[in-house]
Amino acid sequence: MARPRTFDEEQALEAAMRTFWRKGYEATSTEDLCAATGLGRSSIYNTFKSKHALFQRVLHRYTTTMNARQMAVLEDPARSGADRIRALFAMVLDGDARDRPTGRSLGCLGVNTTIELAGRDAMAAGILERDTAHRLDALRAVVEVGRRDGSITSSRDAGDLARFLNATIAGLRVSAQGGADRAALDAIVAIALDALTA
Amino acid sequence: MARPRTFDEEQALEAAMRTFWRKGYEATSTEDLCAATGLGRSSIYNTFKSKHALFQRVLHRYTTTMNARQMAVLEDPARSGADRIRALFAMVLDGDARDRPTGRSLGCLGVNTTIELAGRDAMAAGILERDTAHRLDALRAVVEVGRRDGSITSSRDAGDLARFLNATIAGLRVSAQGGADRAALDAIVAIALDALTA
DNA sequence: CAAGTTTTGAACTAATCCATCCAAAACGAT
DNA sequence: ATCGTTTTGGATGGATTAGTTCAAAACTTG
Numbered sequence: 001m002a003r004p005r006t007f008d009e010e011q012a013l014e015a016a017m018r019t020f021w022r023k024g025y026e027a028t029s030t031e032d033l034c035a036a037t038g039l040g041r042s043s044i045y046n047t048f049k050s051k052h053a054l055f056q057r058v059l060h061r062y063t064t065t066m067n068a069r070q071m072a073v074l075e076d077p078a079r080s081g082a083d084r085i086r087a088l089f090a091m092v093l094d095g096d097a098r099d100r101p102t103g104r105s106l107g108c109l110g111v112n113t114t115i116e117l118a119g120r121d122a123m124a125a126g127i128l129e130r131d132t133a134h135r136l137d138a139l140r141a142v143v144e145v146g147r148r149d150g151s152i153t154s155s156r157d158a159g160d161l162a163r164f165l166n167a168t169i170a171g172l173r174v175s176a177q178g179g180a181d182r183a184a185l186d187a188i189v190a191i192a193l194d195a196l197t198a
Numbered sequence: 199m200a201r202p203r204t205f206d207e208e209q210a211l212e213a214a215m216r217t218f219w220r221k222g223y224e225a226t227s228t229e230d231l232c233a234a235t236g237l238g239r240s241s242i243y244n245t246f247k248s249k250h251a252l253f254q255r256v257l258h259r260y261t262t263t264m265n266a267r268q269m270a271v272l273e274d275p276a277r278s279g280a281d282r283i284r285a286l287f288a289m290v291l292d293g294d295a296r297d298r299p300t301g302r303s304l305g306c307l308g309v310n311t312t313i314e315l316a317g318r319d320a321m322a323a324g325i326l327e328r329d330t331a332h333r334l335d336a337l338r339a340v341v342e343v344g345r346r347d348g349s350i351t352s353s354r355d356a357g358d359l360a361r362f363l364n365a366t367i368a369g370l371r372v373s374a375q376g377g378a379d380r381a382a383l384d385a386i387v388a389i390a391l392d393a394l395t396a
Numbered sequence: 397c398a399a400g401t402t403t404t405g406a407a408c409t410a411a412t413c414c415a416t417c418c419a420a421a422a423c424g425a426t
Numbered sequence: 427a428t429c430g431t432t433t434t435g436g437a438t439g440g441a442t443t444a445g446t447t448c449a450a451a452a453c454t455t456g
Contacts, residue, residue, distance in 0.1 A: 171369030
């Protein structure tokens with residue numbers, strides 16, 4: 001019927017994501033995207049329509065895959081509520097992507113985009129808002145699980161505890177990007193967990 | 199001897215800061231800076247040398263003034279250790295600058311720059327690293343004060359508690375920028391404080 | 397193998413980027 | 427008032443930006 005693509009769309013998205021993740025939206029040029037994906041300009045624009053639309057695909061892909069991985073941990077029936085949260089933090093710290101040359105953490109594309117773009121880009125704000133709402137729901141559910149199984153004894157409102165945990169994750173990501181080492185991040189997690197049993 | 203300036207340098211820095219704060223470094227054009235300061239290109243380049251050098255001045259100014267305000271609270275001898283930390287959080291939430299049209303929080307220029315620029319700009323990374331080290335020192339000292347006066351009972355390492363508090367501030371800022379309202383932020387603070395007495 | 401459709405790469409646009417240049421204006425000092 | 431210096435605004439420069447165009451290449455289908 002017609003000439004087929006010589007590249008894998010998912011693979012291109014993955015490469016584009018790494019670039020946006022490392023440099024941010026504004027600082028990533030279409031030239032950078034060509035170099036990272038190995039594609040020509042025409043292929044990119046033919047497939048993804050625009051830099052902005054490509055970023056939308058990337059951000060949506062990032063939030064859905066990240067959220068899916070986190071849900072798997074948060075809904076693990078074999079663990080207590082507090083243990084699931086511990087496992088979530090471990091996943092955040094273990095999965096912390098780092099820049100090859102500098103060794104500096106890339107943080108989280110969601111947090112990065114919240115900071116750089118969400119304030120003036122409705123598309124980004126919308127995707128991130130839904131992502132946050134989704135995670136807050138799951139965290140609140142896990143807090144209630146932990147309350148029932150006795151692993152969480154704080155009398156604070158479950159929704160508020162969920163917001164606290166979400167903020168802690170963001171704080172960890174910023175700290176990592178600011179140069180904190182693993183031991184420091186582990187200590188932060190341990191203290192945050194104290195609040196669940198206070 | 200020569201023609202004097204018709205503008206106030208500090209006032210120009212203030213206007214430039216607001217612009218960088220709202221739009222970020224990359225998305226702020228020299229045109230934006232002219233409009234915000236009311237200066238012509240020549241005046242800006244004559245005074246500040248380059249966009250990058252101007253941003254350096256802005257970031258340094260921001261960190262030193264913010265840090266000074268925070269130190270005043272953290273070293274207030276009239277309050278207990280825990281109360282000083284409460285006051286610091288209150289200052290962070292009260293001082294939360296918001297964008298006029300959208301009402302969305304501008305977050306913290308320090309956090310924003312950590313995310314957007316520090317990974318690939320040594321100047322920004324250096325300023326922020328010193329700023330963080332300074333704040334961590336002050337927070338650790340306050341934790342030790344609180345431990346002595348009995349307002350902080352956690353047995354965790356004081357340096358680790360300082361890192362936790364610093365991460366919590368970052369988490370608050372990201373949450374604010376993500377759209378959390380004041381009540382949600384207050385709840386996060388209350389729970390974080392629980393960890394100090396756990 | 398030929399027709400038909402899509403992909404692809406390179407050249408190209410128009411706008412915007414940061415920065416510089418220059419001449420005129422504006423002041424202080426003598 | 428005039429000289430010397432600095433500021434100032436506008437014009438300009440070269441690089442880079444996101445995005446388009448177009449013809450040739452490549453592949454499937456009949």
